[in-house]
Amino acid sequence: MVEGTEQTAKSEQTDFLHHLFVPVYMPAILFATGEGALIPVVPLTARALGADLATSGIISGLLMIGVVLGDIPSGFAVSRWGETFAMRGAAIIAIISAIVCWKAPNLTVLAVGVLMIGIASATFNLARHAFLTTWTPPWYRARAMSLLGGTSRIGYFVGPFLASPVIAFAGAQSVYWIHVFACVTVLIVLQVMPDPEKALAHNRASAESHRPQTLPGASAPSPTPLAASLSPTTRHRHRLPIITYFPVLIRMGTAAGILQMMRASRQVILPLWGVQLGISSPHIALIMGIAGAVDLSLFYTSGQVMDRFGRRWAAVPVLAGMSIGHLAMPFATAEWGYILVAIVISVANGLGSGIVMTLGSDLASRYAPDDMPSFLGGWRTSTDSGSALGPLAISAMTAVAGLSSAALLMGCCGLFGAFMMQRYIPRIVGK
Numbered sequence: 001m002v003e004g005t006e007q008t009a010k011s012e013q014t015d016f017l018h019h020l021f022v023p024v025y026m027p028a029i030l031f032a033t034g035e036g037a038l039i040p041v042v043p044l045t046a047r048a049l050g051a052d053l054a055t056s057g058i059i060s061g062l063l064m065i066g067v068v069l070g071d072i073p074s075g076f077a078v079s080r081w082g083e084t085f086a087m088r089g090a091a092i093i094a095i096i097s098a099i100v101c102w103k104a105p106n107l108t109v110l111a112v113g114v115l116m117i118g119i120a121s122a123t124f125n126l127a128r129h130a131f132l133t134t135w136t137p138p139w140y141r142a143r144a145m146s147l148l149g150g151t152s153r154i155g156y157f158v159g160p161f162l163a164s165p166v167i168a169f170a171g172a173q174s175v176y177w178i179h180v181f182a183c184v185t186v187l188i189v190l191q192v193m194p195d196p197e198k199a200l201a202h203n204r205a206s207a208e209s210h211r212p213q214t215l216p217g218a219s220a221p222s223p224t225p226l227a228a229s230l231s232p233t234t235r236h237r238h239r240l241p242i243i244t245y246f247p248v249l250i251r252m253g254t255a256a257g258i259l260q261m262m263r264a265s266r267q268v269i270l271p272l273w274g275v276q277l278g279i280s281s282p283h284i285a286l287i288m289g290i291a292g293a294v295d296l297s298l299f300y301t302s303g304q305v306m307d308r309f310g311r312r313w314a315a316v317p318v319l320a321g322m323s324i325g326h327l328a329m330p331f332a333t334a335e336w337g338y339i340l341v342a343i344v345i346s347v348a349n350g351l352g353s354g355i356v357m358t359l360g361s362d363l364a365s366r367y368a369p370d371d372m373p374s375f376l377g378g379w380r381t382s383t384d385s386g387s388a389l390g391p392l393a394i395s396a397m398t399a400v401a402g403l404s405s406a407a408l409l410m411g412c413c414g415l416f417g418a419f420m421m422q423r424y425i426p427r428i429v430g431k
Contacts, residue, residue: 020136020144022193024128025151027087027186031094031124032155034182035117037163038098039063039156041175042114048172049107059111064264064388066118067125071384072242074123075377083131088190090124091183098183102176117179126380130373133361139307141361142314146303146354153296153353242378248363249382251424256356256379257386258417259315262322264390265410266345269329269403272394276403279335287339291346298350305351306358314355315421321348323414329407356383359425 042063046056078086093116100113128148136144163175242249270291274284306314325345332341360379368375390410397406 020132020147022189024131025147027189028124028128028148028151029155030182030186030189031091031121032152033159033162034094034098034155034179035121036156036159037166037175037178037182038101038117038159040160040163041167041172042101042110044172045101045104045110046107049104049110051107055107059107059114061388061391062111062114063118063121064384066115067122068118068381068384068388069115070119070122071126071381072377073119074126074380075374077123078127078130078373078377079371083127083134084190086123086127088187090120090127091186091190093123094120095180095183098176098179102173122380122384126373126376129357129360129380130376132357133364133372133376136361138362138365142306142311142354142358143300143303144354145358145361146299146301146306148357149302149354150296150299153292153299157292157296242381245367245375245378248367249378251420252359252363253379253382255315255417255420255424256359256383257389258413258420259319259352259356260383260386261390261393262319262326262410262414262417263349264387265326265394266322266349268391268394269326269407269410270342270345272398272403273329273332273341273407274338277333277335277338279338283335287342290339291342294343295346295350298347299353302351302353302355303358306355310425311355311359311362312421312425314352315359315425316418318348318352318355319414319418319421321345321351323411323418324348325411326407326414327411329411330404 039060042060043056046059051059074086077089081089097113097116097120100116101110104110104113132141132144132148159178162178166175166178270288271284274287279287302314322345325341325348328344329341332338360376360383363379364372364375393409394406397409
């Protein structure tokens with residue numbers, strides 16, 4: 001009997017996640033692939049227009065700044081016009097922005113184009129996040145979100161491989177057309193597929209009819225003073241969701257922001273540490289590629305852990321693991337040590353695929369059930385700010401005290417974030 005029930009549950013899970021592929025995962029993979037292809041080309045374009053190294057870095061950083069600036073307006077857009085409309089609008093903005101970058105006659109126009117690509121990315125990502133939050137049952141949520149996180153990893157992994165032959169045969173500027181083609185394909189997929197909300201609403205209703213009301217991972221804890229203060233009937237909504245939901249965002253948003261900061265910092269500090277050790281550029285690229293493959297291979301495991309054991313069983317080990325990797329970096333004085341540190345950090349990061357989106361969805365379902373897009377806009381602003389801060393913190397600390405001190409700083413920040421996750425997740429969401 002138990003075995004039959006488990007098989008039924010697995011079949012139900014597979015069927016539900018299958019219905020998410022076309023409306024959510026396929027457009028996400030396409031969009032991320034296009035974005036992943038153009039990211040390495042932006043600094044090359046800036047250099048071709050006469051920028052020095054520092055200016056090229058600033059223009060490349062405008063992509064992430066655009067994401068942060070676009071998070072809150074994206075929440076308003078999704079609330080007003082819906083997720084599918086917002087994804088279409090983001091794809092159109094991305095197409096126009098990529099063409100602007102391709103035709104940019106000077107650095108100012110290029111900077112505007114890159115910034116708009118970031119804003120389009122924020123809108124697209126928030127729309128799909130809100131879509132899954134609305135239509136995915138709580139007991140599938142972490143697995144659905146980890147798959148969504150995996151789509152970004154797939155896109156950013158595949159994108160540079162598509163860009164490489166295009167650069168070789170047609171020049172770096174032609175890579176922007178990969179993003180244009182990807183976004184046009186997104187628009188086609190969104191246009192020809194059946195109404196996803198009707199299909200997913202039916203599947204969610206069917207799934208909920210076969211499940212008990214209270215589940216181990218369903219995120220339905222007893223009310224707390226914080227929950228009462230943020231209930232829709234008692235709170236005063238401000239135009240800025242960060243102010244409305246400040247009590248939640250200052251706790252969990254800070255912890256998740258630290259996690260995103262750690263993730264962003266690893267992309268900067270690992271290559272720099274390899275250079276400091278005197279490892280050749282091809283070897284560094286190969287090691288980073290292997291580490292990226294390890295990261296990519298673990299994304300679904302994260303969702304299984306979170307749905308089965310609770311959110312903190314992914315969040316805390318992820319932050320602790322990346323912290324250990326950063327703290328061990330100053331002791332990695334040989335290539336084998338560098339490889340070990342890169343693998344440790346990648347394994348830890350891979351086991352946290354989707355954790356930030358899952359926490360955001362859990363919190364939105366509890367504290368803003370009638371205002372999810374706005375809440376998620378504030379949530380993503382908090383977390384994306386951490387992503388933007390990571391490389392800046394690495395650069396500043398390296399300039400002041402060296403790369404080893406920067407690694408130690410990141411490691412200590414990660415431990416503090418792990419403490420916050422352990423302290424607040426049991427009180428707010430999940431187990």
